[in-house]
Amino acid sequence: xxxxxxxxxxxxxxxxxxxxxxxxxxxxxxxxxxxxxxxxxxxxxxxxxxxxxxxxxxxxxxxxxxxxxxxxxxxxxxxxxxxxxxxxxxxxxxxxxxxxxxxxxxxxxxxxxxxxxxxxxxxxxxxxxxxxxxxxxxxxxxxxxxxxxxxxxxxxxxxxxxxxxxxxxxxxxxxxxxxxxxxxxxxxxxxxxxxxxxxxxxxxxxxxxxxxxxxxxxxxxxxxxxxxxxxxxxxxxxxxxxxxxxxxxxxxxxxxxxxxxxxxxxxxxxxxxxxxxxxxxxxxxxxxxxxxxxxxxxxxxxxxxxxxxxxxxxxxxxxxxxxxxxxxxxxxxxxxxxxxxxxxxxxxxxxxxxxxxxxxxxxxxxxxx
Amino acid sequence: xxxxxxxxxxxxxxxxxxxxxxxxxxxxxxxxxxxxxxxxxxxxxxxxxxxxxxxxxxxxxxxxxxxxxxxxxxxxxxxxxxxxxxxxxxxxxxxxxxxxxxxxxxxxxxxxxxxxxxxxxxxxxxxxxxxxxxxxxxxxxxxxxxxxxxxxxxxxxxxxxxxxxxxxxxxxxxxxxxxxxxxxxxxxxxxxxxxxxxxxxxxxxxxxxxxxxxxxxxxxxxxxxxxxxxxxxxxxxxxxxxxxxxxxxxxxxxxxxxxxxxxxxxxxxxxxxxxxxxxxxxxxxxxxxxxxxxxxxxxxxxxxxxxxxxxxxxxxxxxxxxxxxxxxxxxxxxxxxxxxxxxxxxxxxxxxxxxxxxxxxxxxxxxxxx
Numbered sequence: 001x002x003x004x005x006x007x008x009x010x011x012x013x014x015x016x017x018x019x020x021x022x023x024x025x026x027x028x029x030x031x032x033x034x035x036x037x038x039x040x041x042x043x044x045x046x047x048x049x050x051x052x053x054x055x056x057x058x059x060x061x062x063x064x065x066x067x068x069x070x071x072x073x074x075x076x077x078x079x080x081x082x083x084x085x086x087x088x089x090x091x092x093x094x095x096x097x098x099x100x101x102x103x104x105x106x107x108x109x110x111x112x113x114x115x116x117x118x119x120x121x122x123x124x125x126x127x128x129x130x131x132x133x134x135x136x137x138x139x140x141x142x143x144x145x146x147x148x149x150x151x152x153x154x155x156x157x158x159x160x161x162x163x164x165x166x167x168x169x170x171x172x173x174x175x176x177x178x179x180x181x182x183x184x185x186x187x188x189x190x191x192x193x194x195x196x197x198x199x200x201x202x203x204x205x206x207x208x209x210x211x212x213x214x215x216x217x218x219x220x221x222x223x224x225x226x227x228x229x230x231x232x233x234x235x236x237x238x239x240x241x242x243x244x245x246x247x248x249x250x251x252x253x254x255x256x257x258x259x260x261x262x263x264x265x266x267x268x269x270x271x272x273x274x275x276x277x278x279x280x281x282x283x284x285x286x287x288x289x290x291x292x293x294x295x296x297x298x299x300x301x302x303x304x305x306x307x308x309x310x311x312x313x314x315x316x317x318x319x320x321x322x323x324x325x326x327x328x329x330x331x332x333x334x335x336x337x338x339x340x341x342x343x344x345x346x347x348x349x350x351x352x353x354x355x356x357x358x359x360x361x362x363x364x365x366x367x368x369x
Numbered sequence: 370x371x372x373x374x375x376x377x378x379x380x381x382x383x384x385x386x387x388x389x390x391x392x393x394x395x396x397x398x399x400x401x402x403x404x405x406x407x408x409x410x411x412x413x414x415x416x417x418x419x420x421x422x423x424x425x426x427x428x429x430x431x432x433x434x435x436x437x438x439x440x441x442x443x444x445x446x447x448x449x450x451x452x453x454x455x456x457x458x459x460x461x462x463x464x465x466x467x468x469x470x471x472x473x474x475x476x477x478x479x480x481x482x483x484x485x486x487x488x489x490x491x492x493x494x495x496x497x498x499x500x501x502x503x504x505x506x507x508x509x510x511x512x513x514x515x516x517x518x519x520x521x522x523x524x525x526x527x528x529x530x531x532x533x534x535x536x537x538x539x540x541x542x543x544x545x546x547x548x549x550x551x552x553x554x555x556x557x558x559x560x561x562x563x564x565x566x567x568x569x570x571x572x573x574x575x576x577x578x579x580x581x582x583x584x585x586x587x588x589x590x591x592x593x594x595x596x597x598x599x600x601x602x603x604x605x606x607x608x609x610x611x612x613x614x615x616x617x618x619x620x621x622x623x624x625x626x627x628x629x630x631x632x633x634x635x636x637x638x639x640x641x642x643x644x645x646x647x648x649x650x651x652x653x654x655x656x657x658x659x660x661x662x663x664x665x666x667x668x669x670x671x672x673x674x675x676x677x678x679x680x681x682x683x684x685x686x687x688x689x690x691x692x693x694x695x696x697x698x699x700x701x702x703x704x705x706x707x708x709x710x711x712x713x714x715x716x717x718x719x720x721x722x723x724x725x726x727x728x729x730x731x732x733x734x735x736x737x738x739x
Contacts (some may be wrong), residue, residue, distance in 0.1 A: 026657040041683040042674035125704045127542040128415035135506035174498045194653050281652045286397045298412045305500050313411045334496050
């Protein structure tokens with residue numbers, strides 16, 4: 001292996017990247033765009049749930065309950081229904097997600113010391129929002145119930161809940177560290193999965209084969225420029241996450257830098273491996289999407305908790321490298337985990353990087369079929 | 370006109386031969402969407418079950434054991450182990466081995482027997498804010514229910530709350546997510562295939578050969594698009610059948626309407642794919658541009674993040690996203706049994722988007738060929 005030849009390949013690759021400024025621009029635009037969307041546009045936090053109210057009681061007590069409902073910020077009353085049919089129509093059309101129906105004898109029952117009825121309907125199609133909405137409503141009605149009892153009956157057992165690592169339960173803090181992993185996987189796959197296949201399709205591979213360059217030199221030479229781009233992307237992402245979105249970075253930055261480099265190396269090697277094996281850009285793009293992007297997005301624990309998946313799928317996630325990197329990122333960012341706690345994840349990433357790099361080298365044949 | 374149809378037919382035949390010449394493409398086009406739908410249908414769940422939990426019981430009474438039993442019996446918590454020191458709880462949380470820790474202090478049962486208010490400590494890993502929020506809600510419900518039962522009927526329950534969830538009474542997240550996954554998977558496959566197909570001709574150099582044939586630009590575009598439209602329609606049917614059988618997703622509405630809407634949806638997706646292919650000069654650019662469109666399209670579609678929670682600016686952006694309209698349609702037909710009377714605005718939106726995209730890309734395409 002000669003350093004000079006690696007350098008020559010890297011230089012050639014860099015020239016090629018420079019000639020395609022549109023792709024390069026997109027490589028930097030992608031992480032920024034994703035971060036902005038995750039930082040500003042979307043949230044898993046449930047608030048301002050559209051609510052339709054059908055109040056047949058129209059008493060001071062029912063109004064008091066509704067005032068509590070709107071004061072909570074979780075619910076926005078979009079309509080006071082005149083007939084029960086309106087509830088159906090609002091829920092069917094998706095104009096409201098929650099319906100609250102107060103019967104005519106609500107205040108009379110309460111004054112008489114009887115239990116008063118209250119009917120709640122939620123649009124269950126989005127089960128997550130519905131579960132959280134029901135939780136809010138249960139807490140709200142229980143509090144109201146306690147107030148009616150004059151606050152005398154304190155709950156028998158008071159669960160004192162403390163939330164660690166992300167005390168305000170901000171979904172932004174939960175998602176952005178994992179997003180870094182997803183961005184890097186996507187960039188790595190997009191950048192490298194076509195790079196060898198392209199040479200085959202355009203016929204420039206024959207020229208490369210005619211040179212004395214050896215497979216490891218070619219793979220490394222192709223890797224280096226993309227590594228630099230990917231690493232810069234990752235640095236931009238981390239800086240934006242910490243300074244723009246104020247995600248806490250509690251752990252060691254150097255540790256983050258080292259493990260990210262290991263992961264990026266593996267991701268790029270995988271892209272090159274796909275490119276070498278397929279020799280066809282159309283096939284390579286589809287395979288890299290299936291092998292990298294979607295698992296990183298959905299099977300890494302980035303957004304969907306692995307412990308909620310069926311056991312078979314949980315076993316599958318064990319071979320998804322992004323899973324380990326997401327665990328590392330969340331650990332370093334939110335928990336301030338030291339290397340001691342992350343050592344198995346890091347070790348897996350090292351093994352993954354080595355395996356894909358070796359496989360890419362072995363699969364690359366300097367032969368024309 | 371007759372000649373034109375004949376030319377388009379020839380072009381479609383050529384495309385099919387080209388697509389399937391590489392045997393791996395057959396697998397990619399038919400097997401991958403199915404596999405993705407199955408894997409992601411199982412993976413994309415926001416149901417909170419089996420939260421790994423540890424308990425640290427200092428009271429060791431029948432009351433504390435009963436409370437722990439209720440935690441495991443609920444199905445929401447998987448009581449993985451009993452700790453013997455607070456530091457072990459902390460360590461397990463740090464390592465991520467558990468997400469929730471419950472500590473019951475000495476005096477818990479004594480307080481309860483004396484009818485004194487008592488408390489338990491609950492520690493939650495808030496990293497995953499969504500799971501944490503739902504888990505805390507479950508903890509509250511279990512503990513409060515137990516507390517009420519112990520204190521007997523002396524606390525009158527003043528409000529009798531009857532809640533029901535419509536359309537998805539068991540609040541299963543897969544009923545909501547699987548239709549979304551179908552829409553998402555089909556979009557990615559068809560976008561990537563169309564956007565790359567034309568660019569590929571240019572990159573390999575066969576575009577010149579096509580240009581010397583009597584094919585008109587519109588015929589070329591149609592000939593390029595029709596094969597992918599056919600493949601995508603076939604994929605939708607295949608994936609829908611397999612998904613509804615595997616995941617037992619109810620289909621309450623009309624399948625015919627779903628098919629019609631799918632065709633309109635594909636029109637706009639393929640239109641966007643064509644548009645990308647008029648911008649991109651290389652396959653690399655086509656692939657990156659596809660992702661640059663696809664990722665925001667998924668995130669800003671309401672697939673996992675409700676659109677009404679977004680700031681107004683982003684809500685407007687979603688109007689140029691075909692996935693946004695199709696998600697309302699596919700979920701509406703599957704879960705709510707919505708008909709054309711409720712869905713026509715979405716269909717109109719998709720149709721307008723599709724026609725606009727195809728017109729713009731045809732114009733751009735003609736310019737580049739000329």
